Amino acid sequence: MIAANSEALTISGLDCFYGEVQVLYGLDLVLNKGEVLCLFGRNGAGKTTTL
Ligand SMILES: Nc1ncnc2c1ncn2[C@@H]1O[C@H](COP(=O)(O)OP(=O)(O)OP(=O)(O)O)[C@@H](O)[C@H]1O
Ligand SMILES: [Mg+2]
Known part of the structure; x- marks a missing residue:
C-alpha cells in the first residue's frame, strides 16, 4: 500500500525560455x-519542454 501525500516530484513556479521566448509560465506539478x-x-x- 502506498501512503497518501507521498510526493516523488514537486515542481513549483517553473518558467522556461528558449532564448528570449518564454514557453512555460509558472508551472506547478506534484507527482x-x-x-x-x-x-x-x-x-x-x-x-516535451516540461519533461
Ligand atoms: N529547441 C527549441 N528552440 C526553440 N523553441 C523551441 C524548442 N523546442 C521547443 N520550442 C518551442 O517551445 C514551445 C513548446 O514546445 P514543446 O515541444 O515543449 O511542445 P509540445 O507540447 O511537446 O508539442 P508537441 O505536441 O508538438 O510535441 C513551442 O512553441 C516550440 O516551438
Ligand atoms: Mg512534444
Missing part, C-alpha cells in the same frame, strides 16, 4: 509515489 501523470495539450503547448 505522488505510485501515480501516473499524463500531460495533455495542443501541439507546442510545452509538454
